[in-house]
Amino acid sequence: MSGTTRAGSYRDVLLLPSALRTFVPALLGRLSYGLLPLSLLITVRQSTGSFAVAGATTAVFGVTSLSMPYKARLVDRYSQRRVLPFLAAGASAGLLVISGTSSAVVLLLLVGVTGLLAPPLGPSMRSNWRLLTDGLPLKERAYALDAVAEECLFLGGPLIAGTLIGAFAAPVALRCSAGLMLVGTLAMVTSPVTTHTATPATSRHPLGPLVLPGLRRILLVIMVAAAGLSTAYLCVAAVAQQAGRPGAAGYVEAAIAGGSVLGGMLWACRTHTRPWPLHLAGLIAVLATGLVTASFVPGLVLLGIVLGLTGVAVAPLFVVSYLAADQVTPAHQHTEASTWINTTNNLGTAAGAATAGLLVDHTTPSWGFLAGGILLSVAAAATWLAHRLGNDSIKLYI
Known part of the structure; x- marks a missing residue:
């Protein structure tokens, strides 16, 4: 199919x-x-x-x-x-x-x-x-x-x-x-x-949809992906600083955002029928490939081109995540589950930036890009493998 x-x-x-x-x-x-x-x-x-x-x-x-x-x-x-x-x-x-x-x-x-x-x-x-x-x-x-x-x-x-x-x-x-x-x-x-109100469950757990294993697994994937991707932004700033053009980092980040906009528009041109875990794995793999490539790229211009192309996976990654959260949570918790996607992304971004900062201080931005790419590769492979094995104890969706 x-x-x-x-x-x-x-x-x-x-x-x-x-x-x-x-x-x-x-x-x-x-x-x-x-x-x-x-x-x-x-x-x-x-x-x-x-x-x-x-x-x-x-x-x-x-x-x-x-x-x-x-x-x-x-x-x-x-x-x-x-x-x-x-x-x-x-x-x-x-x-x-x-x-x-x-x-x-x-x-x-x-x-x-x-x-x-x-x-x-x-x-x-x-x-x-x-x-x-x-x-x-x-x-x-x-x-x-x-x-x-x-x-x-x-x-x-x-x-x-x-x-x-x-x-x-x-x-x-x-x-x-x-x-x-x-x-x-x-x-x-x-x-x-x-004016719409969702029908609340009879018993509401303080953690809300976080008690659902399906959502927790999605959030884990998003947190790891965000941590890996956030290394790119910090490393871009480090490269620009080393080149004596700190303001150029803004242009490279704009290229990533531009790629994300284009990616979101292209992604929505089709209705995707494959399982969402495979889409998550594929999109994270695109990000991983981009960061690994960036670790070998000299110069800000070429770096901007590579990361701009990499950015096409960013917006689709969030679209897939929101749809997946809808799938694994009851209707009255959809808004809260969607918010956890953003919150987890913020936490992963903060953790990744802090780790990348330590790495760049002791090595070079290239090693930061490479570390982020490896982390994303592991996340993509684990997500794909969990879906392929189809074991209820580890698969992404239930």
């Missing part, structure tokens, strides 16, 4: 009832997260005069992402319309206060509270796509559209933030992020689909 068939178009997805009135404001709100890292970092640096404090606030905000699945659980239980406006209002207010504060201790506390209130807009929109495509063969196409759009936001967000910082000031960019978050969220919840 063929592994792929023709899929519906993006136009089919966007013409679904309430699709545009939900998706467009959701993108507006999610753009705030594209502006936030740079604008927060520079704002805190300028107000305190310390990069250490700025880095600490960024780390605190990252740690609070662990609360995202539990906020998603509230959304599943009480609906987006009842939960998201409250979270967005609190987080936006926190950003506004941060933009005018100079005390390091107060800033750390404010960033922590703001991170805890940050609304889970991405997982909520994927929940909306599930509702909008219910009964139609368009969910994979919708997820791909969402992943591609998110890549574009995180590519354009820093550019917008940088422009605002250059033309005005860093606090202005931070306030813009706050405004986008609030306005986008409030506009999104006017859509009829945001």
